[in-house]
Structure formats: structure tokens, C-alpha cells
Amino acid sequence: MMKLYTAFCVLVVLLMTIANSQGYVMTSLLSGTARADKTINHYHK
Amino acid sequence: MDESMHDKQPPSVTAASPPPEKPKGKPKTLKCPACAGTITVKAVGITINAVCSSCSSVIDITNENYQIIEKANQNTRKTLLDIGCRGRLSGVEWEVIGYIEKTDASGKYNWDEYLLYNPYYGFRFLVQDSGHWNFVKVLRQDVPGAGISSEILFEGQKFARFLTGEAIVSYVKGEFYWRVKKGERTFVADYIAPPRMLSFEKNDQEISVSLGEYIENDVVVDAFAVKGKMPYKTGVAPNQPAPDQAWFGKLWRVAATAFAIVLAVQFTTCAIADNTEVYHEQIEVSPQQKDQTITTASFNIPKAGNVLIQSSSPIQNDWVELDMSLVNDRTNEQYELKQAIEYYQGHDGGEDWTEGSTSANTYISRVPAGSYRLLMDMDAGALMRNSPVFLSLTIMRDVPAWSNFWLATVSIFIYPLYTLLKRWRFEKTRWSESDFPPAIYRILEQEEEDAS
Amino acid sequence: MKKYNCPSCGAEVTFQSSLSVYAVCLYCRSMIVRHDVDVESIGTMASLPDDMSPLQIGTEGFYQGRSFSIIGRMKIGWEDGAWNEWFLYMGDGEKAWLAEAQGSYAISREIEQPATRDTERALGGWIAAFESKETKGFDDTAAGPELGSSIMIENQQLRVVDIRRTICLGSEGELPFAAPRGRETLSVDLSGSNGEFCCIEIMDGKKRTYLGNYVEWDEMRCQNLRTLEGW
Numbered sequence: 001m002m003k004l005y006t007a008f009c010v011l012v013v014l015l016m017t018i019a020n021s022q023g024y025v026m027t028s029l030l031s032g033t034a035r036a037d038k039t040i041n042h043y044h045k
Numbered sequence: 046m047d048e049s050m051h052d053k054q055p056p057s058v059t060a061a062s063p064p065p066e067k068p069k070g071k072p073k074t075l076k077c078p079a080c081a082g083t084i085t086v087k088a089v090g091i092t093i094n095a096v097c098s099s100c101s102s103v104i105d106i107t108n109e110n111y112q113i114i115e116k117a118n119q120n121t122r123k124t125l126l127d128i129g130c131r132g133r134l135s136g137v138e139w140e141v142i143g144y145i146e147k148t149d150a151s152g153k154y155n156w157d158e159y160l161l162y163n164p165y166y167g168f169r170f171l172v173q174d175s176g177h178w179n180f181v182k183v184l185r186q187d188v189p190g191a192g193i194s195s196e197i198l199f200e201g202q203k204f205a206r207f208l209t210g211e212a213i214v215s216y217v218k219g220e221f222y223w224r225v226k227k228g229e230r231t232f233v234a235d236y237i238a239p240p241r242m243l244s245f246e247k248n249d250q251e252i253s254v255s256l257g258e259y260i261e262n263d264v265v266v267d268a269f270a271v272k273g274k275m276p277y278k279t280g281v282a283p284n285q286p287a288p289d290q291a292w293f294g295k296l297w298r299v300a301a302t303a304f305a306i307v308l309a310v311q312f313t314t315c316a317i318a319d320n321t322e323v324y325h326e327q328i329e330v331s332p333q334q335k336d337q338t339i340t341t342a343s344f345n346i347p348k349a350g351n352v353l354i355q356s357s358s359p360i361q362n363d364w365v366e367l368d369m370s371l372v373n374d375r376t377n378e379q380y381e382l383k384q385a386i387e388y389y390q391g392h393d394g395g396e397d398w399t400e401g402s403t404s405a406n407t408y409i410s411r412v413p414a415g416s417y418r419l420l421m422d423m424d425a426g427a428l429m430r431n432s433p434v435f436l437s438l439t440i441m442r443d444v445p446a447w448s449n450f451w452l453a454t455v456s457i458f459i460y461p462l463y464t465l466l467k468r469w470r471f472e473k474t475r476w477s478e479s480d481f482p483p484a485i486y487r488i489l490e491q492e493e494e495d496a497s
Numbered sequence: 498m499k500k501y502n503c504p505s506c507g508a509e510v511t512f513q514s515s516l517s518v519y520a521v522c523l524y525c526r527s528m529i530v531r532h533d534v535d536v537e538s539i540g541t542m543a544s545l546p547d548d549m550s551p552l553q554i555g556t557e558g559f560y561q562g563r564s565f566s567i568i569g570r571m572k573i574g575w576e577d578g579a580w581n582e583w584f585l586y587m588g589d590g591e592k593a594w595l596a597e598a599q600g601s602y603a604i605s606r607e608i609e610q611p612a613t614r615d616t617e618r619a620l621g622g623w624i625a626a627f628e629s630k631e632t633k634g635f636d637d638t639a640a641g642p643e644l645g646s647s648i649m650i651e652n653q654q655l656r657v658v659d660i661r662r663t664i665c666l667g668s669e670g671e672l673p674f675a676a677p678r679g680r681e682t683l684s685v686d687l688s689g690s691n692g693e694f695c696c697i698e699i700m701d702g703k704k705r706t707y708l709g710n711y712v713e714w715d716e717m718r719c720q721n722l723r724t725l726e727g728w
Contacts (some may be wrong), residue, residue: 001297002292005460009303014306016453020314023350025408027448064508064523070549090548092601095580107578128597164725165547166714167600185601185711187656189648224600251659373667380651457541 071165078104078111080118087129087142088162092220096121096143098128103217103226106270115227121218122332125273126159126171128219132269134180134260137166141269143219150211160221168222171265176278177285178265179242181257188254189247192234195481199256204236204243207283207479224250236285242284259284261489272363281475289466300461304454319350319443324419328436335428339421341438343374350443352412352418354382357404357437360427362389367405368422373415380409408446503527504538513568514586517671520569528668540677545572545667548685550597551580558602558717564588567595569626569670575661575684584672589623592673594707596696602717603694605709608651611695616648620697624683627660646688650708655687655695 019026073086082099084090086106093107094114102115124144126132131140143160156174170181190197197204206437214229227246236243240259246252259282262275287293324344358365363392370379387401425434469485476482499512506525520529527538556567569584580598587593596603610616623646647656658685665680682700688711696707 006299012453012456013303013306016449017310019449024410025351025446026452028408028410069724165551187688187690
């Protein structure tokens with residue numbers, strides 16, 4: 001069990017480091033605002 | 046021999062005739078004075094009370110008189126480990142030479158004690174209680190505080206008092222090196238430091254302290270080749286080691302290390318974040334504009350990173366809903382988000398209450414560098430009532446967000462906390478049998494008592 | 498090492514240690530006492546009761562880094578059993594005792610006990626309590642030496658464990674004093690929290706103090722042991 005948990009902690013630390021350095025915010029990822037749609041928008045006013 | 050005594054110079058015996066051979070050590074057999082059956086004594090010279098295996102009478106064998114201490118006329122009871130069977134524990138071979146069954150003062154609760162013998166290493170006890178086994182050694186050193194203190198310091202370890210009570214001999218079989226008698230009462234105090242336990246015993250004749258070590262059932266089965274069924278384990282033994290004892294400490298050390306790193310990463314992030322404002326506008330939306338899409342001027346995001354959109358409106362008991370899109374001027378990629386600003390307050394039954402907030406903050410992850418505009422469609426209670434809405438809009442970039450940190454922290458500690466809860470439940474079960482449980486294991490006891 | 502001839506049977510009697518003054522002839526079991534130049538027989542020693550002891554005269558072992566050799570034995574009996582006192586001849590020529598009782602071993606050496614007044618007084622008190630229990634019969638409050646009855650001997654805190662009347666059941670080999678059957682003593686046992694062992698013996702009004710510690714079987718690394726059937 002210890003090995004599994006240690007590996008898990010390493011993963012968490014790595015993911016957090018990558019997320020912070022690349023500007024990923026977990027709460028926004030989870031709520032979906034990270035997705036970008038390449039649609040031509042017609043909001044020209 | 047007589048002749049040599051008359052000579053002036055007795056002849057010396059030469060080395061050719063060696064001295065009489067010393068008999069090798071072997072068990073002693075004697076006839077039971079009660080039933081004439083055969084009694085075999087293994088610990089010759091040490092055993093003082095032997096129980097006849099034919100009639101169960103207890104015989105005193107300190108001298109050749111072989112006095113009957115307790116006459117009986119019954120068959121011996123079958124025990125899980127037979128008298129005479131041998132087993133290997135901690136590298137030493139032991140022979141079962143005695144068996145005692147003891148009960149507590151109420152008589153409803155009993156346990157087994159097997160006397161083990163090895164002529165070189167002496168005696169040990171194998172105690173079986175509620176299916177749990179302990180390997181016990183009588184200590185010769187003085188243990189200060191035993192029997193009176195609530196805690197004993199022994200070999201650098203703290204032993205906590207677990208129980209005090211009485212032990213009464215209810216049945217004996219085999220041979221013993223002390224005067225064991227049915228009905229004999231002993232005051233007992235047990236102290237634990239799992240997997241070890243110090244047992245203090247006192248009766249009219251003497252005081253003794255023993256050190257016990259919890260051993261697993263399969264160790265006993267393997268050592269003594271037990272054929273019968275081992276008694277079923279119930280509850281948690283006083284000195285039973287917690288199943289996670291070996292790695293519990295390590296688990297928390299790993300968690301603490303991971304947490305420390307995560308904290309350091311977060312502080313670094315906060316320190317090097319640009320945290321700059323890229324756009325700000327105070328927007329007034331009149332009722333006539335309510336179906337129009339609001340567009341901001343273009344603003345530049347020089348480097349990829351997160352973006353924070355902060356909206357606020359000084360509303361009271363009202364609501365504003367925003368449908369937003371962050372649009373890249375060049376690629377037309379857009380990030381859609383919704384924000385709801387709701388703020389209500391009131392005064393009910395003498396108390397002020399508030400609900401919601403006058404602002405809304407939303408993060409967007411990893412927005413590439415470029416020129417952007419924010420487009421908004423607004424719905425608001427004020428607009429529906431033909432009143433204007435005042436919105437303050439601020440857009441920041443490279444903001445040190447804390448949600449990653451909290452998510453990482455929770456992830457790290459979920460398993461250790463679960464293990465802690467399991468451990469607490471295990472310890473609570475352990476101490477439920479004790480009259481001296483530490484305070485933290487007494488939580489919920491009152492509720493359980495009330496419920497029952 | 499000195500050799501004499503047994504006055505009864507003429508067999509060779511060896512005194513390995515200059516400290517030994519008494520020996521039992523291996524051939525005729527005569528009890529022999531050594532004076533300055535000659536030896537005298539003071540009777541015959543009956544054979545000792547059997548036991549399962551793995552030790553014998555000639556067994557060698559180690560105690561606190563020094564080697565020892567067993568050269569004599571006394572079997573001591575008391576109301577609730579018996580034990581062996583083995584006389585040890587240490588590598589450095591000193592003498593010591595190995596008490597083998599109920600499966601445990603304790604090695605001790607005689608010391609000149611500093612007769613502090615508190616020690617003497619405490620000792621006197623316990624012995625008086627013991628003797629009154631003997632004459633008046635069982636007394637609930639005098640149930641054995643109580644917790645708290647401890648003394649200091651050579652800077653070690655020792656607690657009284659037992660007081661008993663002992664009788665010599667027999668002897669063999671060589672010993673530093675005559676040990677005929679029936680020799681009586683009053684014996685006070687004490688132990689310390691670090692395995693220290695002390696025995697104060699009173700015989701014919703004379704007090705002897707032995708101080709040492711309990712030892713484990715493996716620590717002694719004994720050799721030349723007695724054969725035990727089935728072990």
C-alpha cells in the first residue's frame with residue numbers, strides 16, 4: 001500500500017507543479033471554461 | 046576399600062579407573078498415591094506440584110512423601126495443546142508441561158495458560174484469551190510502580206494501564222514449579238504497549254511481573270502443529286498490534302513531505318506570478334440596451350497563463366446574470382463562461398441575514414498569448430424593471446490561484462485520514478474492554494450508551 | 498591446583514581453586530575438608546536428588562567477558578522447592594556463584610557490604626517480620642516483603658523479593674566452605690530494575706552478601722554440558 005500511496009503523492013505533486021506553471025486552474029478545468037471553441041463568432045456590432 | 050583404610054599410605058586410584066558415571070538428566074516417574082497411576086515429571090528438581098493424568102489429583106512432590114494436595118477422581122480434560130507436545134518459538138524448542146484454566150471474578154470469562162519448559166532456557170507461558178495468543182516470560186528484574194501506577198516506564202517504553210482484576214484458577218493439568226491450587230485467587234494488573242504487555246500478579250505468597258508479546262495464530266499452529274481448531278478471535282486483544290502499525294508512521298511522513306512540497310510550489314507560484322490587470326471598465330447598461338451584446342475594447346495578453354474575470358455590481362436584493370465569451374481577435378477562439386451575481390439581505394425575527402455576494406470571480410485556464418475582447422450578454426432583475434445596471438469589470442492575468450493547492454492537499458490527505466479513522470476505530474474497540482480508556486476513545490461512548 | 502589423596506578411599510582429590518576448602522570425593526563421596534597441610538574426612542555425602550539441570554561440574558561459560566568453570570555445587574532446599582548453587586572458578590582466579598532456580602540464572606560474587614545503618618535496620622525489620630510470621634502463623638499484613646521495601650547496596654536500588662529459610666540438601670565438587678546436609682540459613686533475595694540480583698545470607702549469626710545480576714542462557718555460552726535425554 002505504501003508504494004501505491006507514495007506514487008500517488010508524487011503524481012499529485014507533479015500535476016500541481018505543471019498546472020501552476022502552465023496557468024491551469026483546476027476549478028475552471030472542472031467547470032469547463034478551459035475549452036475553447038474555434039467557431040467564427042458573429043458578434044460584430 | 047576397607048583394606049586401604051588400614052594402610053598408612055593409601056594407594057592412589059589411577060586414571061585408568063574413572064569415577065562413577067554421572068546419570069544423564071531424564072524425566073522422573075512416580076506412582077500416584079491416590080490412584081497408583083503413573084505420573085511423569087519433566088522439570089525434575091524444579092516442579093513441586095504435579096497433577097496425575099489418570100485421576101487429576103494434585104500431588105506435592107517436594108519430598109518423597111508425595112502428599113496428595115487435592116484428591117480427585119476424574120478424567121483429564123482435552124486441551125488444544127497436549128501435555129508433552131513440543132513446539133519451536135523464537136528459535137527455541139519448548140515442551141508443554143502444564144495447563145491452567147483461569148477465570149475472572151465473575152466466573153463468566155475464562156482463558157488458558159500453558160506452561161512451556163526448556164531445561165536450558167527455563168519457562169515461558171503461552172496464554173490464549175478470546176482467540177488471541179501471547180508468549181509470556183516471567184521477569185526477574187524489579188519493575189517499579191507495577192500494580193499501583195497508572196503507567197509504567199519499562200525498557201524505554203510507556204505501558205498504559207489496561208485492566209485490574211482477579212484471576213482465579215479453575216482447572217489444572219500437568220506439572221508446575223509453584224504451589225498451584227484450584228480456587229487460588231490472584232490480583233492482576235495489565236499494562237499495554239502493543240505488541241507487548243506487562244502483567245503484574247500478586248497473591249498472599251508472592252508478587253510477579255511478566256512480559257508478554259502478542260503472537261499470531263498461525264505462528265502457534267506452525268510451531269506446535271496444532272491439529273484441533275484454533276479458538277475464534279473475538280474483539281481486539283489488549284496488546285494486539287494495530288494492523289497498520291508498521292507503516293502508519295511512514296504514511297504520514299510521506300503525506301507531510303508531499304504537503305510541504307506542494308506548499309513550497311504554491312508559495313513559489315505566488316511569488317513569481319505577474320498578477321497584472323489587463324482590462325478594467327465601469328459599464329453602465331441602460332434598460333434600452335438590455336438585448337445588446339456588450340463588447341469590451343481589445344486588450345493584450347502577452348504570455349500564456351490563466352485569466353481571472355472579476356465582475357461586481359452594487360445590487361441589493363437583486364440579481365445579474367452574465368453570459369460571457371473571451372474571444373481571441375485573430376483566431377476567433379472563444380472561452381465561454383457564465384457568471385451570476387446575486388445578493389439578498391433581510392431582517393427576520395430580530396436577526397440580519399445576507400445571502401450571496403455582489404461580485405463574481407471566474408478563472409480561465411491556459412489562455413494563449415494574444416489580443417482578446419470580452420463579449421457579454423446580460424440579464425438582470427433591474428433591467429426587467431427598466432432600471433440601469435452598473436457593472437464593474439476587471440480582467441487579470443497570471444493570478445496565483447489557490448484552488449490547485451487545496452485540491453492537491455485534499456488528495457494527499459484523503460488516504461492518511463481514512464487510515465487514521467480506521468486506526469481510531471480499532472483502538473476504540475481495543476479500549477472498549479478496559480476500565481481505563483484514554484479520553485479520545487471515550488468519544489461517542491455517551492451517545493452509544495444513550496442509544497442503547 | 499592441588500592434589501590430595503582421599504583419606505577414605507585413597508582416590509585423587511583435586512582442589513582447583515586455592516579458595517576451596519571443602520570437596521566431595523568423586524569415588525566414595527567422602528566430604529573432605531582441607532587444612533593447611535593435610536585433608537580430613539568429615540563424613541559421607543549422600544547422593545543428591547535428581548534433576549534436569551543442563552549444568553554439571555566442569556561446565557564452562559562466560560560472565561561479563563570473563564570465562565568461568567563450574568567446580569562445585571550445593572543443592573538448596575526450602576519450603577516450596579529446591580535450586581542449585583554452582584560454585585564458579587573465574588578466569589581471573591576469583592570465585593563466584595551461579596544460582597540456577599526455576600529456569601533462571603543469576604551470577605553473583607560475595608561483597609563486603611558497607612554496613613550502613615539504614616540497611617542494617619531495614620534488614621533487621623524484614624527478618625523480624627518474617628520470623629513473627631513464622632511463629633504467629635499467616636498474617637495478612639505481612640504478606641511477603643512489600644513494595645516499597647528497598648535498600649541501596651553499592652549505589653544500586655534493590656527491592657526485597659523474598660525471605661526464606663533454606664537448608665542444604667547436599668553438595669558435590671569443591672566449595673569455599675563446608676556444606677554438609679542440613680546446613681541452615683536465612684536467605685533474603687533482592688532484585689533491581691536493571692536485572693541486578695542480590696542475596697543476603699545469614700548462617701550461624703554471620704551475614705554474607707552476594708551481589709550480581711540475572712543472566713540469560715545464551716549470554717553464558719556454556720560448554721561441556723550434561724547430557725539431557727530428549728534434548
